[in-house]
Amino acid sequence: MNEMIFFNFFLISIFNFIESVNIINVGILIPSNADSALHRDCGMYNSLGAIPLAIDRIVDEGLLDNYNFTFKIFNDECDESLAAGYVATLLEEDGVDVIFGPVCNAAAKVVGSIGNYYNKPIMTWGLANSYELTNYDKYPTVSTIVGTSRVLGRAIVKVMQQYNWKQFAFLYGTNDPRNRCGFIKTDVETVINNESDIFISYQRAISNTSLENLKTVLTAVSTRARIILCCYEFDIDKRNYLLALKDLKMNTDDYVNIFVEMRGLGFGTRFTDGAEYDIVSGTVPIWILGPGYPPDGRDQDAKNGARNSFFIDFQTSSSADSKSFASAVMERAQSWPFYCENCSSVYYNASTYAKYLHDSFYLYGLALNRTLASGNGTEGIPNGVDIILHTRGTFVGVTGVVNIGVNGTRDATFFFTGLRANLKSQVFMTIPFKEGVGTIYLNYTDSATTVWEIRGGKVPLDVPLCGFAGNLCPVDFWANYYPYVIAAIVVAL
Structure with a gap:
């Protein structure tokens, strides 16, 4: 009623x-x-x-x-x-x-x-x-x-450009009756379609966000992308995703997983009482199983699954x-x-x-x-x-x-948040928008010792050197042709 x-x-x-x-x-x-x-x-x-x-x-x-x-x-x-x-x-x-x-x-x-x-x-x-x-x-x-989610799309572009990534996969949950991630996907897609040097290499709607199905989806993604953006409605879906990354060993240095959100919580949740707290949001982190679910003993696995993950989300307020x-x-x-x-x-x-x-x-x-x-x-x-x-x-x-702004719409500010080597969150980038135009403010001086600290200082590539299947490695000229070169020299002499 x-x-x-x-x-x-x-x-x-x-x-x-x-x-x-x-x-x-x-x-x-x-x-x-x-x-x-x-x-x-x-x-x-x-x-x-x-x-x-x-x-x-x-x-x-x-x-x-x-x-x-x-x-x-x-x-x-x-x-x-x-x-x-x-x-x-x-x-x-x-x-x-x-x-x-x-x-x-x-x-x-x-x-x-x-x-x-x-x-x-x-x-x-x-x-x-x-x-x-x-x-x-x-x-x-x-x-x-x-x-708006259109501005979220522009924030994504800023992050992609900052690290010289040209392509990414986009996964989004459709198990929400209000289709929130669907609206976000549409606006993000509109922004990316207007970019000449960035494109979505793989896209998939996910109605079944169980752990096993997410593992199936990620297995398919692994042959097409290394930069993976995702949108999920429920915290349990995000945690399942982290567990899938851990189980498939896709939480390694080769992959970048970016959650796109519009809640201003980053790695946090709306829960404020727990044994562990996310530093940036001051709330219980997403890898902790929420109340109402039977314990599965996998909080630490989900936390390890998050080691190569980031959030692009609204700013987290420090005023309250x-x-x-x-x-x-x-x-x-x-x-x-x-x-x-x-x-x-x-x-x-x-x-x-x-x-x-x-x-x-x-x-x-x-x-x-x-x-x-x-x-x-x-x-x-x-x-x-x-x-x-x-x-x-x-x-x-x-x-x-x-x-x-001029039309009664908020000019949003986004945080690009990731995890340091100790798995504590940090805001690496602040991206405020004014009348639709974004500006990047880096919250670090050396990305190798902050953003990519957990990966030994190396920036991941959007396409592996040997391709997604590992069969496109550049030919080592001397390793392959050294005997022929020597033979040619001998003949010439």
């Missing part, structure tokens, strides 16, 4: 008992906990607490003095038809001023079009990362706080401690203003994208403040186009430095 939840609360600390209060009606489209994958990334019960945390900052900075919020929430479950029906209800019957969500690409496109018709701001977050959402002519009232923020999200969801009885950290951990919801809500408060200061919206809450125009600019959020 997709029930609507209504919250109405008064920010007394903002307006200090002034009788005349402006009401901001907020609509939220968000998944419940019905789908485990959606719940993990952006579910209602483990994300809502990010909103009062953002309101705390809005209050502290005095951005919306004399304003009050009401909330109406629908669980659209990332379903396009449900999202379309609920957004119509929110706009027609409830008269909301802004909508947060949907959190998935397909539903976000539907709601973005309707938001354009009503001229209401649509503040997307979560898994809404399709480049199509940045089309200002089509979606002038849509804000994207996450960044992951564990502290996750705890605060769960705590605040259970108190003012939502008083959510089901939001218990005993059963739920803060969602992967809760940080992005926080920054999206704060961005709306910031943009509304700017719009009001500009003189627009004096007769009520400003329209969507004006709000989105005033999202432009830079602030430091929980997800790091947030720079919003």
Whole structure:
């Protein structure tokens, strides 16, 4: 059942008992906990607490003095038809001023079009990362706080060029109903097709991500590529992939395995309690088997499988401690203003994208403040186009430095993260984008002793000297023709 939840609360600390209060009606489209994958990334019960945390900052900075919020929430479950029906209800019957969500690409496109018709701001977050959402002519009232997978493709190009790689294989999981990796693959492929010196040598969709099937897939890849990029929806799939690398001995110096992601966790996960922590993200690393799975005793094997692996992922924020923020999200969801009885950290951990919801809500408060200061919206809450125009600019959020470009889209910053010889993660490269143009900042002086330390300082080749099958080695002239040369010299004498 997709029930609507209504919250109405008064920010007394903002307006200090002034009788005349402006009401901001907020609509939220968000998944419940019905789908485990959606719940993990952006579910209602483990994300809502990010909103009062953002309101705390809005209050502290005095951005919306004399304003009050009401909330109406629908669980659209990332379903396009449900999202379309609920957004119509929110706009027609409830008269909301802004909508947060949907959190998935397909539903976000539907709601973005309707938001354009009503001229209401649509503040997307979560898994809404399709480049199509940045089309200002089509979606002038849509804000994207996450960044886009098209820019991820450009970050991949930067990494390939940095190490003189011309070709790579691309593997992507299709066992996700929302096809997140499929959207990423499409945008990456579009970028690569526009490059004259880089190409995808092998591509495969993977519906069965079991360990045995991944070993079958990687065996086929080994005859076609040495640089392998992959996208998987679930942490267990990534761990299976690492185990497959270990079992097939494809975690050696000859191979480069790059996970492409858009979660800002790198080698980490959303879990913040464990016996081992990833240094960069401050969370439990992907090689540790997650809760809910029976122990298999192979955490160390998965860790060894990761020795030649990297991540190209959103920047990992250093402005907020992951564990502290996750705890605060769960705590605040259970108190003012939502008083959510089901939001218990005993059963739920803060969602992967809760940080992005926080920054999206704060961005709306910031943009509304700017719009009001500009003189627009004096007769009520400003329209969507004006709000989105005033999202432009830079602030430091929980997800790091947030720079919003001319069309309301975040200019993402990517980290290229790998493992040192001690199997501890390190950010080797920072790639910020500004209006679609990326710049590389190297976080090392000598790649041999950092990036490639674990391989004895040698940069892997995208094509082995002897070819993928090992039968194309250059002929050693003297080894093969020395007797004939000597004979020729003797005859000549």
